[in-house]
Amino acid sequence: MSFKEVREYAAGDDVRFIDWNVSARFGHPYSKIFEEERELSVMLLVDISNSSLFGTHYGLKRDVATEIAAVLAFSAVSNGDKVGAIFYSDKVEMYIAPKKGRQHALYIVREILSLEAKGKGTRLNTALKYFTNAIKQSSIAFVLSDFIDANYEDALRVAGKKHDLIGIKIYDQMDQELPNAGLMQLVDAETGNTQWVDTSNAYVRKNMKSSFLKQQHIV
Template sequence: MDIKAFLTHVVQLEIRIRKAINTQMHGNFSSVFKGSGLEFSDLRQYHYGDDVRHIDWNTSSKGHGTFVKLFKEEKEQTVFFLIDVSASGTVGRLGNSKMKTLKEVAGVLAFAAIQEASHLGFVCFSDKNEKYMPPAMGKKHGYKVISELFRVKPENTTTDLKAGLTFALQTLKRKSLLFVLSDFIDEGYEDLLRAAALKHDLVVLHTLDQQEIQLPSMGIVPIYDPERKRTTWVNTSARGFKQLLQQQVKNRGGDLKEMCKRWHADYVELRSGEDFVPALVKLFNARR
């Protein structure tokens, strides 16, 4: 697939999502990408009946009267993508890898965001930042974001979710809509994911491949780990191995989903090579 075909595919998927949401009588699609908070605008003298919680005590203490803070609604929102492009994302059948799915999902969400005049940015990471585009506004920038996502070819193979989350937390100074897209095959990132959920509006997009859930019985075969670049011989027909594999995948997804629920973050499970439009429609409807 070339960049033109990728963009066409992304636009078609976004149109499907927009139509599905806008025809289900649940509100307007654009509300998902609009700012929902308040930002400081100005000061004025206190009037009887004003909310005392809005009094600016620093200004009032100067002796020129009591002043309250005025706020205005945030009309624009920063949408930021943290995308795992480590080698475990290459797993998949018939060219439908987990990484391909993540790029398509990010592309669709990015295209939807630029239609709503959001500031848009991303970082693709392995165990280092492979590609970073700071948040900016405008359709020209939005199309560049989608094009760069398509072209990303990671240099490193291993995963460091902690470093990726740390970068996002340090880069995004104000509350943003933060999408984290990964297979989450890593350890020790939970505290930083929780910090991201507390500071930002967090959406976790967890990608899986059917081969990880149900490996076919092929006897004793070599399994190559693309991140560690190491081959291990395993008996894929052994019941114990199959149960262990399924349990590990189930635990990872279950733990992640439970954490997101506890932290009031959104969780979406994606299967590589499968139609992800229904999952995104469900996410958008839930977020309204």
């Protein structure tokens, strides 16, 4: 609730809301009037690191993140709320301040589609710290990422004390389970390192799935 104005006291007004300073000045009782603060700020923290450019089934992870971000952005502006965004890799690539309006939501979606990451890795920790410092008012924040990262738990807790945080994990089927396709050369999209993996080995596939599920639990 936020203060709106004062008016002369009327029968039935809550005496707890009498403004004694104004009442003394005018010689009549005056009541404070409040209105509900409905306006929210919705923030989208979108991982645009090179790992988001991977996809084997539905599309690239970036494509999936774009669709989800578009739904969230247009839902926010349809509700009369502000929406902003932070695009990050191992650094903050771009910050878009929260604003209202359909054109602003379209601008956010266009930037997700076109912005190329300059950073080489992924650091959610950096994005969360920037978010906490940049957005002072309590907001609802959606983190769209594959969460292939580490050491962001402390920053997550700090941001969570002030804002409502919702994590949306974006992943491909091959992030979870390797196909039985024999010897494959895999390339790390962020470091460029290559590794040969024998996907026909059941133990290798099991380890891959176990690692994914363990990381899923952390998120």
